[in-house]
Structures are given as C-alpha cells and as structure tokens.
Amino acid sequence: MFGKLTLDALPLYSAIAAGGAAVTVGGALLVAVVLTWLKAWKYLWTEWLTSVDHKRIGVMYIVLALIMLLRGFVDAIMMRAQQAFALDSGGYLPPEHFDQIFSSHGTIMIFFMAMPFMTGLINVIMPLQIGTRDVAFPFLNAVSLWLSAAGAGLVMVSLVIGKFSTAGWTGYPPYSGIEHNPGVGVDYWIWAILISGVGSTMSGINFVVTILKRRAPGMTLMRMTPFVWTALCASVLMIFAFPAITVACGLLALDRVADMHFFTNAHGGNMMNYANLFWIWGHPEVYILILPAFGVFSEVVATFSRKRLFGYASLVYATAAIAVLSFTVWLHHFFTMGSSANVNAVFGVATMVIAVPTGVKVFNWLLTMYRGRIDFHPSMMWSIGFMVTFVIGGMTGVLLAIPPADYLMHNTTFLVAHFHNMIIPGVLFGYLAGYMYWFPKAFGFALDRKWGVRSFWCWIVGFYLAFMPLYLLGLKGMPRRMETYNDPSWQPYLMVAAFGAVVVAMGIGCMMMQLFVSIRDRALTRDLTGDPHDGRTLEWATASPPPAYNFAALPPVTDREPFLLMKERGVPYKRPAAYEDIRLPTNTAVAVGLGGLAFVLGFAIVWHIWWLAVASALAMFAAVVLRVSDDDTEFTLPAAEVERIEDERFRAMGRPS
C-alpha cells in the first residue's frame, strides 16, 4: 500500500536531521498560521496561485528562488562549519549527512534558486520591454512555474520523509546507481530535476515564441533591449539543453527501477553516456543562467551611467556567439576520464575561445560607464562588483581549460572556488541587481538604498573571504567534498572561508532588512510615474505595478530606447485617442493543480507507491484534456474599464487628462 514508505523514513536517526525536518515543518506551519490569521488564503488563491499573468508568475518564481536561496545557504554554512572544525575529528556532521548537504546545496542553488530567479525576472520584465500584453502561452507559463515548485517541494520533503541524494549535484553513476546507492535519496534528486526540467523546457519555448512573435509594432530585432536579447538566447539554449538532462535522469531512473543498464559497466552500459548527456545540458546551463544576468548588467549600466549602451550591436553578436559556443565545450568537464590528448586539446581551445566574446562584453560595459554620470544605486554596485570579480574568475577558468593543468586541479577546491567565482558575481549578483532595479516596477514602491548598499558590501567582502582561500587550498591539494581531513595546514584557510560565509549571511540579513524597511516605508517611496530611475526602455512607460494588460495601447517603436525618445520629444505619457476592449486570459486552478499532481507523482515513484503514481499520472492526463477542450479561457476587459484604470493612474500622477 505504501511501497517502501515506513516510519523508518522519519529523520529520527540524528538530532541534526530531525532539527532540519522540524524547521521545515515548523516554517510551513508558521506560514500557514500567519496566512490564516491575516485571512489571506482567498486573496492568495484568487489573485496569485491561480493567476496566469506573466508579472505575477514572475514574482512567484522569484519568491520561490529567494526561499530556496535561504535553504541552499543554510546548507552552505553547515558545510563551512563542518570543514572549519573537522581536523582529525568527525566534526559535528555524520558522513552520510554531509554528503546529502553538498548534494542538496548544489542541486538547490542551480535548479531551484538560480533557474527560478532567472525565469522570474524574464517573466516580469521581458513582455514589458517588447511592448506586449503577456507571453505567448500564459497557461503554459503557469504550468512551468508549478512544475518548478513541485520539484523544489520534492527536495524540501526529502528533509522530512526519507533522505536526499548523496551523489552530488551531478548524480554520476555508478555511485547514483541502485547497486551503490539503494536508498530513496537519488530518486528524490532524479524526480525533482526531471519534473522541474520539463517546466524549464516549456518556459524556453514560451519565451522564444513570445519574443519572436509578440513584439510591439516597430520593435525590430535590433531594437530589442540587451536583456531581451539575452533572454532569447538563454531560452533557445533551454529548449535544446534541458531535454538532455531530462533524458539522462529518465534513463538513470530506468536503471534504478527497471534494472536496465544504460550507465552500468555490466550488460553493455557505460557511465560516459551519462557524463555526456549531463554536461551537454550542464555546460550550456551555465550560460542559460549567466546570459540574462549579462542582460541585466547592460540595462543597469546604461541607466545609471545616463548613457546609451556602448557597442549595442557587438553586445548582441557576442551574446549569440556565446550561446552557440556554449554547446561546443562540454567535454572539458571530463578531461580526466580518458579521451585522447587531441580530443582534450580541441575542447580546451574551444573553451578558451568563449573568453573572447565575454571580454567584448566587459569592455562594452566599461566604455558605457566611461565619462558617464554614474549613480551608485545598489544595482550599479552589484554590476561593478561583478565586473571586477568576474574577470578574476574568468582567468582561473582559462587555467582550468588547459587539460594538463586540469589533471592537477579538477577535483580540488580550486574548482569549487572557480565556479563560485563565476556563478556568484556572474549570476547571483546580476539577478540581485535586477531585483533591486525592477522592484519598483513590479510593486509600485522602491527598495531602500541604504540596506541595499550594505547588503552588497557584505556579499562581496564575504565572497572574497569565503572563496579566495579555496583557491589556495586547491593548490595545496585539498579535494572537494571532504568531510574530515588530517592536514593541520588546511585549517586556517577553512576558518577564514567559514568566516566569509558568516559575512555573506550578514549580506542576506541586510537583504531581508531592506525588504522589511521598504515595505514598512512604502508610502514614502511610492512610484507614481512608473519611471523611478529615469529609464530608457519600454517597461518604464507603463504604470508601477503595471495593469493586467500592461499597455492600454501597444506603443509604436522607432528607436532602441523608445521611452527615452518619447521623453525627449515631450510625449512620454501620451494617451491614445480612444481606448479599446482588451482580451485577457482568465485565471485557472488547472496549472497549480497539475503542479500538485506532479509532486504527488514524483513522491509516489520515489517510494514505489505504484497505485498512487498511476492515479496521479491519469489525473494529470485528465486535467490536460479538460483544459485543452475548454474554449472559454479568455475574457474581455471593456474599453470603459481600461479608461477608468488609466484615468486613475494619470490622476495619481497629477496629470488628469
């Protein structure tokens, strides 16, 4: 009846695991109690959970990302605490538990923090920047969100019922195979990634179609903002890369459940099939995450330097070049696994080539800032911090791209330092810059600058303290994923690294403080114009927060910085001669329902509760059939209502008609 699920699945074997479970369950209960106390359930359900509005979906993605950032960071700080004190002793974490933590940290940060953050930012801003009313497939967009949430939910549930994978975020066989890893942890990992990955593929399709088909009149490709360009390239990568990991996870699941042998040495399988599939997704994934962050930097640097972006066209070509090249280098992730020297050399050189378009971009940003009137808004600080730090990380990457050097360093903390050095400034700083830049657009009031700047300084100082020692440790030969060690000369570095993580924790604290202070003082920082930063692109032409339909009349575009041009001509808030009826998608419970069923399906397969798996799969199928045979999924917002909403906005701005 319950498959492999018994009371033994509860985390009573260790106080720390039980504590983690208690925090998870307690946190969920606390949220539920607060929502009940605020009587917010109905509002949450009708306005948010069932919404198909791209802005709300984007905000929900970002909320998911921020929650998972906290979870992933708790994992990080637990690892840093373990390694700081585990000299010649077991430390405070049992080995099995430490392995779960590095696996969940990597998995969460990549799949459930960075991916939702990126998808959320694109969702909120891209349709506004191209001047459209919604993404091409609003319902599909909601399904993607809820599939991501289902995956994240599976990772969180593994804290309470059963265990998480101990096979690292890459899940390499044979260790992730059933023979060496018979527990449910790897299955949680597989189904979390498989389910959320399907959502990511669909998001990619949705964004590409939206950008290609739904631009405002006159918005040619070369008038699109850099952020939209990077979103387009990242989405193309998502469409081609994510099926590879979905297939890899699917085959690994078959190996485990159906005794197949895709990735085993026995019966004709080969682990390298997995390594290739995984990294054919994994390397482009880095650029899926980083390109939109580059897009954010381009927007932020232009706005806060008060200058047109330097070298727009070269930036676009560099983005496209990076996207193409990112598919040609995956083999550098297994230089040491027995390819010939020539193969390694080709992939090493291909890897180094990516540094060229990336360098082009850095110079574009620097030259945009050159002689600009720079405003040190927190978003600008994140951008400058990124440029300095990222260049260092890039150089260590070129080092690792030399196969003989990689033989020495690949499984050491040098590598850990390198990829955090790319992904924290290059991805997370970019998203945080975007979060602070566009927050007033999404919510109608600005984030506090002071706490933003404080958060930035803690993050960047903490980053250097936490990761520079790892480069040195790597050169001294410390392998990654070490639970204990007996070389006393490592310990001082690990203490500094742990202290760095504490400073990053203060940065996260400042971000929470910033949100709290900003919400408290929101009456003072209201953004009535919709244009708090003196912006240049279309998203600033509409109200903050934008109405459901974004633009009462789709704005004609004749320039790369259309809103700046309107302001220069003195017509930024020109009202249409007459308003029209607008068709909008209606809310639906089907998408969130599908997410819930996908969660149940994943959980059922993890625990081999086959009747439940079949039942939830059938229910999903039925829900999809019901949805696609429903012709009544849109409603008309009458012109009079549009006019009323617009009138109200102009009155608030002090510009009654």
Ligand code: HEM
């Ligand atoms: C915020 C501060 C962060 C700290 C202090 C931190 C710390 C760590 C530590 C201690 C490890 C284990 C290293 C080892 O086993 O030797 C690790 C691994 C990892 N981290 Fe982070 N991390 C942070 C942020 C991030 C972010 C933002 C990402 C991605 C977006 C990320 C992705 C990863 C990945 C993929 C691994 C490899 C996990 C594995 O070995 O399977 N980390 N991190």
Ligand SMILES: [Cu+2]
């Ligand atoms: Cu790579």
